[in-house]
Structures are given as structure tokens and as C-alpha cells.
Amino acid sequence: MKVIFKIWRQEGPNEKGTIRDYEVDGLNEDMSFLEALDHLNELLVLKNEKVIAFEYDCREGICGQCGVFINGRAHGPHDNITTCQLHMRSFKDGDTIVVEPWRAASFPVIKDLIVDRSALDRIIEQGAFITAKTGTAPEANSILIPKETADRAMDAAACIGCGACVATCKNSSAALFTAAKINHFNSLPQGKAEEHKRVAEMMFQMEIEGFGSCTFTGACEVECPESISITNIAEMNARYVKSKLLK
Amino acid sequence: MKLNSKIPEGPLENKWRNYQVQSHLINPTNKKKLSVIVVGSGLSGAGAASTLAELGYDVKCFCYQDSARRAHSVAAQGGINAAKNYQHDGDSIYRMFYDTLKGGDFRSREANTYRLAELSAPLIDHFVQQGVPFAREYGGTLDNRSFGGVQVQRTFYARGQTGQQLMLAAYSQLYKMVRAKKVEMFPRSEMLDLVVIDGKAKGIIVRNLVTGELQRYAADAVVLATGGYSRVFRLSTLAIGCNGSAVWKAHKKGAFFGAPSFTQIHPTALPQSSEAQSKLTLMSESLRNDGRIWVPKEIGDTRLPNKIPEEERDYYLERRYPSYGNLAPRDIASRAAKERIDAGYGIGKLKNAVYLDFKHAIEKFGLKTIKDRYGNLFNMYQKITGIDAYKEPMQISPAAHFSMGGLWVDYELMTTIPGLYAVGECNFSDHGANRLGANSLLQASVDGYFILPNTINNYLATESKADHPSIDHPEFGKAEQEISEHITRILAINGTKTVDHFHRELGRVMWQECAMSRNKAGLEKAIREIKQIREAFWKEVKVTGKHNEMNPELEKALRLADFIELGILMCTDALEREESCGAHFREEFQSAEGEALRRDEKFAYVSAWEYDKGDFKLHKEALEFEFVNPSVRSYK
Ligand SMILES: Cc1cc2nc3c(=O)[nH]c(=O)nc-3n(C[C@H](O)[C@H](O)[C@H](O)COP(=O)(O)OP(=O)(O)OC[C@H]3O[C@@H](n4cnc5c(N)ncnc54)[C@H](O)[C@@H]3O)c2cc1C
């Protein structure tokens, strides 16, 4: 199988980037998309060129480290999967495949296809935790949590933090990411004590990181590898209003 | 040097308490003046870093990923064990201890294993408090399932994403302490060397993966929490960046390496489908609760699986191990699969797989229940293979998965270098020669949250009177200089072969000779071949790009250079151990039925290897069984 990759190359955060073409032969359908890039990188090394920098770690769709735009879509042509789970069988022999980094003001490019997503860590830092020290926990079954509540919390908690929601949003909003985390904690009894503070502080951080606001286009839930529903954002907004009213 | 495992006095159930009563305490004002480096942000690293920070120490935490949340603990699917006995099925701390010791084929310490079981129940309390959305019953209590190698239900889980949920809880707590300015987090930072001053661990050399700059960090103690090294096989269930570099460098600086060859080969991964493959995806062992494993009774049966009638299927685990059946421990299930595949019964394109079939479970429990239990695993399977496993059986195959071996540590989790600790998968401690499923999230977590924060005081209490180390000490300069030269040397080779080429070569040798089944001639050959690979690597590898920039190819090369050396030690260890135990199966030592033949009279010890100028010197920590009688491990 042979394809033409058109890949964004950028030496560093302050350099100018450009799309470069690479014709790659010797691929097969069972290869993952990232393995095709590995293959291209081996060819580049042998031609004495620098490899293309791109992100990955687990390569099984759970760590959230991978993520690029492929032919204009976050994580490629399918809904709800990560880049590392995309296989070459999704393309045809002779296809042209355009590969670009996540685009968002809050995710500056570091090199080639790699961006800086540390803004997401800073949102977490502002309250995505339960303030309790190791060693102070009560017996686990002393607080009963209905299955439905636990399941709902789990739906939201499944977020892998890849940033596809931000990258695909025309406003570069991090609302889905932030909402998922807030709703995970705030729907559980353990998260109650700090619920209002958590909403307020995480949403504030989201603003100062420069993420845009949500206009409910729904683009994010289409790309989210964990299929986290956009209703989470409505729920977060309701929690926000409540936290203001109760102040 | 005589190994001292520092096992406390007293009956099993009192040892940990006795230890805590007698260990030193440090007053809060002094704690503030003490600093600890934690390398790794997985369950063990993040747990240790956040808890040490809560106790008042000044903590620096490092990881190579772009965020602490991505450490490979995130990939664990199945669950975490705890002796809560919520199912009222006769579980207890003692039973869990015994299962773990037996599962490891009596090649771990009684005291450590008991402590693991003892701390399991409080750990579940801890994670529930942190907001982990574990699976629950309708009445609101926690749900359990069973995992391989045991007959009780003690596994807690969060769908098929247990590791992710525990990891995110640990990451949350870590960032809670980042916010409190008690932890400083350094992502995209790779430890390349350990700095030892006057025989004590005092700091590390790190490469900043964005700028390529080498940086020095000093502290009063160093904790390694760098995870497993099974990427030495290249194809494994580990993340691509998982490496052995931190433990290897520590080993070269004097830390003994415990049982390096003990590697778990997981029975249920997806089979390799091409040369270019970069990793093998794990399908959780929990699938074996409802899935049945089989191959056709006839060699070369080309019919589609659903067309093969019941009487022509060989459910070989049920046949060979009637009482555990499909839930036989991993080493046994993997070896049994290898036996069938080698005998020509393998299925799939490359005849390297076996079937895992849910037909009967779906008939018995209904599609909805099976979807509820394993939905995300079936989805993942479909994404990768394009096959709907609700309709036809999965194809699975053994894959390198977990390192039971690691840096040798004593009861305090301290290595043979004073002030250097190893926690989580990177140490050798509790799992012996085979780890039971769902026991290692547990081990990583209790090491980090409960054990280390109690034991490190004992060392730091004496260090609080010493001078705090400075990065201007000549040892820092020397270590940095050596790393810098090492990098320059690799970049200067400018050969004709890629790093991946050599990694594939190493993986091939390791998989053939040092995986599920090993023998003397094969291991001797492997050592020779790996030495040739090492020589060729240092002559012919080509790495483009510069040292002072983001350079993923250089990162790979540095990791591989260490893996090659580690591979030699692993084969040396496997060669030395002339018995079969757990995952270590020496073909020369098997029973008439092909089961492992353990030789307690000669090999009831933990091997602890000392690095000796490119060679390795063996030390033995004798395993004394005071409380249980090591039985022949049988799952029949
Ligand atoms: C696919 C899979 C499924 C599993 N499923 C289960 C399960 O169901 N139940 C169970 O109990 N166990 C399971 N395990 C095993 C378990 O997940 C691991 O043993 C455990 O999570 C290891 O945790 P850790 O903290 O030791 O290491 P990790 O979580 O691997 O963390 C290692 C950390 O070290 C850092 N690091 C590594 N090298 C360096 C370096 N040189 N410099 C700086 N930082 C470095 C990394 O960045 C990372 O932060 C599974 C393992 C795999 C691979």
C-alpha cells in the first residue's frame, strides 16, 4: 500500500511551519496509522533527515497522549476513536493524507505535530480532587452509592484528556473536558463538600487559560474517544449557576 | 556485601505494626527541610509523591510523558484485589496472602506478601474516598469479580478502565499537592542517571525532552517508580515509552537487581499481525471469567470458528486444569497456549493465536449482561481487528506484560544503595515468580501510599542531621559529563541502521529464548547474540537530529542502549536458575506431565545481581518459610 502524507513540519514554537509531502510505499492495511508514521520516520533517518515529532505512548486508546488532525478531522476519519486506534485499512491505496497538529491558541506547537497541553493540567490543579489526606478514609461501604450514580460518574470520569474536544471546537473551548471532570466529582457524595468551589475555580482557570466559550455545536462529542456526552456541559453550567446563587 | 532484608520480628500479622512502632519519626519542622525526588508519576510514584508532600516533605516528581496522568498505570483494565470479603465467600487477609505466595510459586518473602494483603482493604477505602467510581451493586455497595489464580471474588473494578480511574485519582491528589506548592512536577523529563555521593543516593541527572538540556536535581533521598521494563521484548503490552533506563542506571551505580528474568507473559493479548507492529494490545484477563479458550482438535482446520462443532473443539485449559479451567493463572495459561500453538494447532492468519469464545456466556447470561461487563473491551477489539466478538470468538495470543523482577529492595523498599528506594513495578518484592492478576495495581498503590511514606522516615531521620546535597558537588558534574559523552557518542556513529531495527533484533532474541520457555543452550546463544547486537548497535546505528533539541529518535536510542544491556542480565539470570518456577520455565526441569519442577533444595532464594564492570555477580537472599509450607503448585 502506498500513500502520500502531507505533514506539518515546524522546528520549534517560534519558527514558521510548513506542510511537506512524503510519498510512502510498503505499508499494509493491518498497520496502525502511527505505525505508518514510524515507518516513514525510519525512512527519513536512512535519508539522513530529522524524524517527524509526534505524540503517543500507550497506543491503545487510553493514555490520551496521541492526537493529530488527519484530513481536517481530530483523530482522523472515524467518530470517537483516538489516533493510535486508527488503522491504515481506513485509507485506500494512493490516498493523500494531510496530518496537522491540534490547533488552539491554548495549545502552542512545540515541534512538528506536538503541542503543549499543560493548560489542561492547570485546570485539574484548580480543584479536580477531593481534599482528604492518605490514611483518613472511612470504610468503603459505609457510604452507599446507587449504581446509577456510580455509572454516571464513571461516564464522565472516562475522559482521557487528549484535547480533541478543544482541537475540534471552532471556539477552542475546553468545556467538555472541564465539565467531565467537574461532573465526575460533583455527582459523588465524596465530592459534595467542595462542589461549589470546584466548579467556580476550575471554570475560572479555563477562562484564564484562554480557551473559548462553548456555543453548543456538538462537534466535541463526535470526536471524543470516550463518547462523553455534550449534556455534561449543560450540567456543568447548571452547577455553575447554582454555585453563584448559593454564594 | 551481605543482603539484609530487614524483616521485622514477630508473627506475620504483627510484623508491619511492630515495624511502625519501632521506626523513627521526624518532627514536622525538620520534615520541611528535607527533600525527596520521585521519578515516575504512575500509581506508585504519584501515590508516594502526594503522600510524602502531605507529610511535609518537599517533593519533586518527574515523568517522561507530557502529563503525569498518562503513566502506564492508566492502561490497566481488569481490576484491583483486596481482601474485603464483601462477597462473603470465605476471603481473608491470610487467604489472599497465601494465594499470592502460591501464585508466585514461593519465590517471594512471606512478610512482604502478607503486608500486601493486609494493606489491601484500607487501600480500597482510600480510593473510594478519592472519588474512584468503582462498579457497584444496585443497593449501592461495591461490586467484585474474580480474576485468574484464585477461587474467591476479591477484585474491585471500574468497567474495563480500573487502572485509568485509579491513575486519575492518584494524579488528582498529586495536583492537589502541586497546588499546595509542596510538589513540583516535571513532565517531559527523563532520568538518565543517578547521582551517588559518599555511597548514598543524592540526586539525578535528567534530560529535558523539549530542549534536550541536561539538568541536575539534588535531594535527601531518591525514589524510583519507573514501572516495568518488558519493552525489552519490543512487542509487549506496555506503552512505547516504557523503559528500563532509570533502574538500569541505578543498577550500574550499585543497586542490586532482583530476579531480572522473571517476566510475566500474559495469555490474552491480540496476536501480532505484521512486522511493523509496535505493540500488542492486552485484552483484560477478566474476559476469562466468561470466555472459554479453545483450539480446533485437528491441525490445520480451516473452517470458520462458528462452523467447528463442539465435539471438535479442544478446550485445553478445562481439559488440563479441571478445577481452575479458564481461570488458571497467567503463566500456566500462556504456556498451555504456547504448547498448542507450537504443536501446530494455532489459529488465525499467522497461526499464532487461540480462540476466546463468548458464545456460551451469551447464551447463558444474555447479550446485555455480557455487554455490561465487557462492552468497552469488545469495542476496542472491534476497532483494532474489525471483528465483532459478540458474533465470533476473539483471537488471542500470549504477550510480554509484566516484570516481576526489578531492583532488589528490603522490607523498607530501600535498594542496596542507601537513600535509594524503588516502588511499584520497578522493584522486585511481592509477586515472586508470577504475579496474580489485579495484584499489581495493588502493589504499586500500597508501595506508594502506605509503605514508603512510613519507611522513608527511618532513613531521613538520620539524614536530617547531615548536610543537604548540592548540585555543585563534583559527583553531579561527573555524572552529567558521562551522560553528555554517551549522547555525543551515539549521535556520532552515523551508521546505516535505525534504532527500531536493533530493537526488533533484540526483541526477537529475547522472545525466542527468554520468554515462556527457556533452556541452557538457547540462553547461552541468546547472550552471545545480544552481545553481537550491542556491538553492531554501537557501530551501525544512525540517529539524526541534535542533542539540544526535542529529538524522539535520540530518546529511543538511549532507551535501547540500556535495554540491550538489561537483556544480557535477564538471560544470565534465567540461565543460572536451574529449576522451573512460576513464569520461569526451564525445559530441562519439568514433570512427566509437562508441569514446572521447582527445586526448593537449591533455588529457594531471590537472585540479587551486582553490577561488576560489565559483568554480573550473584548474591542470594535465602527465602525462609516460617509460616507456610511451600507446596507443589497445582491448579488441576
Ligand atoms: C495493559 C496492561 C494492563 C494491566 N492490567 C492490570 C490489572 O488489571 N490489574 C493490575 O493489578 N495490574 C495490571 N497491570 C499492571 C499494572 O498496571 C502496573 O504494574 C502498574 O500500574 C505499574 O505502576 P507503576 O507506578 O509501577 O508504573 P507506571 O504506571 O508504569 O509509571 C511509570 C512512571 O515512570 C515514569 N518513567 C519511566 N521511566 C522514566 C525515566 N527514565 N525518567 C523519568 N520518568 C520515567 C513514567 O513517565 C511514568 O510516570 C497492567 C499492565 C498493563 C501493561
Ligand code: FES
Ligand atoms: S497513544 Fe495512548 S491514547 Fe493514543
